Amino acid sequence: AQKVTQAQTEISVVEKEDVTLDCVYETRDTTYYLFWYKQPPSGELVFLIRRNSFDEQNEISGRYSWNFQKSTSSFNFTITASQVVDSAVYFCALSEINTGTASKLTFGTGTRLQVTL
Amino acid sequence: GVTQSPTHLIKTRGQQVTLRCSSQSGHNTVSWYQQALGQGPQFIFQYYRKEENGRGNFPPRFSGLQFPNDSSELNVNALELDDSALYLCASSPQLGSDNEQFFGPGTRLTVL
Numbered sequence: 001a002q003k004v005t006q007a008q009t010e011i012s013v014v015e016k017e018d019v020t021l022d023c024v025y026e027t028r029d030t031t032y033y034l035f036w037y038k039q040p041p042s043g044e045l046v047f048l049i050r051r052n053s054f055d056e057q058n059e060i061s062g063r064y065s066w067n068f069q070k071s072t073s074s075f076n077f078t079i080t081a082s083q084v085v086d087s088a089v090y091f092c093a094l095s096e097i098n099t100g101t102a103s104k105l106t107f108g109t110g111t112r113l114q115v116t117l
Numbered sequence: 118g119v120t121q122s123p124t125h126l127i128k129t130r131g132q133q134v135t136l137r138c139s140s141q142s143g144h145n146t147v148s149w150y151q152q153a154l155g156q157g158p159q160f161i162f163q164y165y166r167k168e169e170n171g172r173g174n175f176p177p178r179f180s181g182l183q184f185p186n187d188s189s190e191l192n193v194n195a196l197e198l199d200d201s202a203l204y205l206c207a208s209s210p211q212l213g214s215d216n217e218q219f220f221g222p223g224t225r226l227t228v229l
Contacts, residue, residue: 107157
């Protein structure tokens with residue numbers, strides 16, 4: 001069975017601080033996808049990144065960066081120089097790699113990030 | 118984008134409810150998720166070309182339909198208090214887990 005753990009329930013930072021959201025996962029699959037989604041108060045899940053388990057290279061996109069370490073089953077997300085607009089709930093998710101279905105995502109419980117001025 | 122209706126809904130225990138989702142144009146795969154308060158979304162089921170194509174750990178009183186125009190419905194019979202949640206649908210352009218899913222804003226269901 002697949003499982004995603006986001007141990008941090010809530011994080012509060014002051015604008016311009018860096019913040020790292022932790023994600024640890026469990027799966028018996030040897031190949032899989034990992035995701036991060038952002039959920040603002042409106043409720044819609046916004047896709048941020050997908051990472052294939054084959055690819056352990058870190059990725060940077062603007063102020064966002066992701067650190068994937070297969071050895072520790074972690075896929076952490078860092079926001080550099082946080083902004084008030086980053087305030088949201090962030091979800092880490094996992095899916096098997098399958099050509100016969102769209103991703104059936106297993107989500108963590110989310111981390112609520114509050115960025116204040 | 119993906120749209121869902123209604124935005125909010127209040128029902129009483131034992132009633133039946135139908136939630137609707139309009140997929141993004143050209144998308145033929147739709148998935149439904151249940152998100153209880155303070156939790157992550159949980160996969161309910163997925164439809165591809167009007168057929169159920171995978172189901173999560175939900176009882177049969179959760180059922181779905183997909184229409185020729187790729188819109189979809191989620192039906193829940195015999196509502197229970199624990200069914201209170203945000204229901205999200207997501208569409209994909211085709212099968213294959215390498216295709217991104219696009220989520221709608223959700224329908225918040227309250228069961229009293």
